[in-house]
Amino acid sequence: MASTRTAPPAKGLKNSRALSLRIPEPRFRPGEKADFSSLVIPEAGATPRPEVDTAPKDMRELAYGMIRVLDRDGQPVGPWNPKLDPATLKRGLKTMMLTRAYDDRMYRAQRQGKTSFYMKCTGEEAVAAAAAMVLTREDMCFPTYRQQGLLIARDYPLVDMMNQVYSNAKDPMKGRQLPVMYSSKKDGFFTISGNLGTQVPQAVGWAMASAYKGDDKIAATWIGDGSTAEGDFHEAMIFASVYRAPVILNIVNNQWAISSFHGIAGGEDATFASRAIGYNLPALRVDGNDFLAVYAATEWAAERARSNLGATLIEHYTYRAEGHSTSDDPSRYRPTDEGKIWPLGDPIERLKQHLIALGEWSDDKQQALYEELVELVRAAGRESETHGTLHAGERPSIKTMFEDVYKEMDWRLVEQRQELGI
Amino acid sequence: MNAMTKTEEAKLDAASPMNMIQAINSALDIMLGRDPNVLTFGEDVGYFGGVFRATEGLQKKYGLNRCFDTPITEGGIIGTAIGMATYGLRPVVEIQFADYIYPGYDQIVSEAARIRYRSAGDFTAPMTIRTPYGGGIFGGQTHSQSPEALFTHVAGVVTVIPSNPYDAKGLLISAIESDDPVVIFEPKRLYNGPFEGYPDKPVTPWQKVEGNLVPEGYYTVPLGKARTVREGQDVTVLAYGTMVHVAVAAATEAGVDAEVIDLRTLAPVDLEAIVASVRKTGRCVIVHEATRTSGFGAELSALVQEHCFYALEAPILRVTGWDTPYPHAFEWEYFPGPTRVARALKQVMVG
Structure with a gap:
């Protein structure tokens, strides 16, 4: 017979231990030397590639591994090599470089007072560039504000993007949205909210609608590591799982949510990808600075979705090389050299190295392309600025301020427009 | 279609x-x-x-x-x-x-x-x-x-x-x-x-x-249009949902010739119907179950004041739920029932 025990007294345990609250902190703060040598990063080629129809329970290790294709010498290795032809690789490189050149100009434009706000995606260009090349224009992307590369990959006019950032007379959003909150249905680019996480359940709903209609389109969405703490993310995951929605759920883990490191979002001791496991969704964890790896992972998830096998969660492991936005100063909360010593390097440099290793590219060609793209952006900038900037030149017609609140303007808006005197 | x-x-x-x-x-x-x-x-x-x-x-x-x-x-x-x-x-x-x-x-x-x-x-x-x-x-x-x-x-x-x-x-x-x-x-x-x-x-x-x-078939009721439930000459009652029925009962209980408007759509509200009725009766009581402060009644009251001020013969009154959470045991003390609405109707007739 087992021995029996008595429940502890309800109170008055004199020798009990005092509890203590844990507040996670990043390992390095300003003035300290960042050191990423303790990060566990699998070698390129080491993570296996399961068949696209693998059951989530049979591929859980991918939530803790890391899909990497390019090795230190820029050679593609392992089962995830998407084996892209040089023309495709060059297109990817150009998209990433154009995105960076665009970001640089618009960042300066903000500093010059031509707009209120800007957000760069420096260091994360591969995430959007590769996805845009895998998905079609008919699929719907539900991006955050750091996937401008989707539009750039689809040759959306830079001038129109700038017009939006400047809220000028030709702004396709008619001056209603904060800079960088683009929208282009015809390019499969959903209107960016600016609120975090809200677009994830919407992407799932859009994908459910496609399945409901027997359509062949899929949806893709992006969320930052910090925003995965939002309920929307988990609501989206449960819907994606329960209804087998054809959607790709991307987490861009760029390590920082404004000034909060990924540990504040619960990403210190568990990978963000592993959140898929409880929802019985397949998870891929990807070197987000490796264009080929992002391409391959997106291709796997897209094929799975198109085969009616449902959603995939992809964690893109990357680093936000610049501030959160023009309103942020990262030197206040993290060492300034973190980005330079980030062990996964820079996505543009790595793809360039790969093309050079293939014998398809050179430093000279890189420099020439860079100059060509800077000029392209400069010309677009000049054109856009003829339509006005935030505080100078033409704005959209003020009358349009009252339109599109509803399909038809009701008496309230008519009265208020008259009250404004227009 | x-x-x-x-x-x-x-x-x-x-x-x-x-x-x-x-x-x-x-x-x-x-x-x-x-x-x-x-x-x-x-x-x-x-x-x-x-x-x-x-x-x-x-x-x-x-x-x-x-x-x-x-x-x-x-x-x-x-x-x-x-x-x-x-x-x-x-x-x-x-x-x-x-x-x-x-x-x-x-x-x-x-x-x-x-x-x-x-x-x-x-x-x-x-x-x-x-x-x-x-x-x-x-x-x-x-x-x-x-x-x-x-x-x-x-x-x-x-x-x-x-x-x-x-x-x-x-x-x-x-x-x-x-x-x-x-x-x-x-x-x-x-x-x-x-x-x-x-x-x-x-x-x-x-x-x-x-x-x-x-x-049994297809028909529509337009959005944005109120309906006059009970015609009257003395006071306009603005109501919606459950309170429409309470308002009609209250008019009977108070013996006041109230005109009860069922708003049906709150936003955009049918301002024309409200203004026409209040200009006719010169008095207005607003009723809703929701808590009073910043309730929809406040908006209605503002609209009536803005558009009907010179027709008003008494202050606009609101009869609403109290500014408390909805209490289980005090359902009927909380619910703005016909007796409370009737009291307001009599009050505006005096005021």
Whole structure:
């Protein structure tokens, strides 16, 4: 017979231990030397590639591994090599470089007072560039504000993007949205909210609608590591799982949510990808600075979705090389050299190295392309600025301020427009 | 608009004394039948047909894809519905109680309401959110609230509250056909029969209410249009939902010749109907179940003051729920019943 025990007294345990609250902190703060040598990063080629129809329970290790294709010498290795032809690789490189050149100009434009706000995606260009090349224009992307590369990959006019950032007379959003909150249905680019996480359940709903209609389109969405703490993310995951929605759920883990490191979002001791496991969704964890790896992972998830096998969660492991936005100063909360010593390097440099290793590219060609793209952006900038900037030149017609609140303007808006005197 | 089917034409003249749940069910049935882009989902909505039975039989009739159960996540229900609506569907979702709508509030306020505006018409969200609201059923704090003012305050959302089966069906069909997001608060105390606010009186089922006939076929009640329920000369009562019936009973109890306006749509409200009535009567009492401070009554009061000031012969009065959570044991002390409304009616006649 087992021995029996008595429940502890309800109170008055004199020798009990005092509890203590844990507040996670990043390992390095300003003035300290960042050191990423303790990060566990699998070698390129080491993570296996399961068949696209693998059951989530049979591929859980991918939530803790890391899909990497390019090795230190820029050679593609392992089962995830998407084996892209040089023309495709060059297109990817150009998209990433154009995105960076665009970001640089618009960042300066903000500093010059031509707009209120800007957000760069420096260091994360591969995430959007590769996805845009895998998905079609008919699929719907539900991006955050750091996937401008989707539009750039689809040759959306830079001038129109700038017009939006400047809220000028030709702004396709008619001056209603904060800079960088683009929208282009015809390019499969959903209107960016600016609120975090809200677009994830919407992407799932859009994908459910496609399945409901027997359509062949899929949806893709992006969320930052910090925003995965939002309920929307988990609501989206449960819907994606329960209804087998054809959607790709991307987490861009760029390590920082404004000034909060990924540990504040619960990403210190568990990978963000592993959140898929409880929802019985397949998870891929990807070197987000490796264009080929992002391409391959997106291709796997897209094929799975198109085969009616449902959603995939992809964690893109990357680093936000610049501030959160023009309103942020990262030197206040993290060492300034973190980005330079980030062990996964820079996505543009790595793809360039790969093309050079293939014998398809050179430093000279890189420099020439860079100059060509800077000029392209400069010309677009000049054109856009003829339509006005935030505080100078033409704005959209003020009358349009009252339109599109509803399909038809009701008496309230008519009265208020008259009250404004227009 | 789809052409009417023969069955619908045949049913056009047929009408039956439905209760409000049957009328809502009929609206959903008709729209699921007419438009393959209409689908409905929510907690317990599918096989079971909803805790109030509003979707009863619809899954069986239209299949799993058209009417299904969801996880308990109002944010997820509304968020996915927005995605579907932007694809081109016309989802109708049920939030089991209005008290549960708050987890989905951000998706309504920051997303559904603004998608057309922020994208300059590139994307739209034609969707309908149905949710039972209001007290009188001993539902305590979590099954009795009237949160309509949280929605009338939001630019881009249409807010609707019916008070009878005919309007419930016609307004719901209009909502589903609307290209804007619509939130319909259904007065759950009225599902089975009108309620004048006398808790001790037995409920008269809608089936036995004189004149309650709901056409079996397709028809609409326009959004944004109020209805005069009781004509009168002395005072205008602005009401909606359950309080429409309370207001009519209060007029009788007070012996005041009150004109009772059922607003039906709160946003955009039918200002013309309000102004015409108050200019005629010169007095106005506003009634709602929701808490008073910053309630929709405040907006109505401001509108009446702005548009009818020189016609007013007495201060505008509000009769509302108190500024407390809805207390379980004090249901009838909280509920703004006919005695309190009658008192206000007499007061404005003196003032």
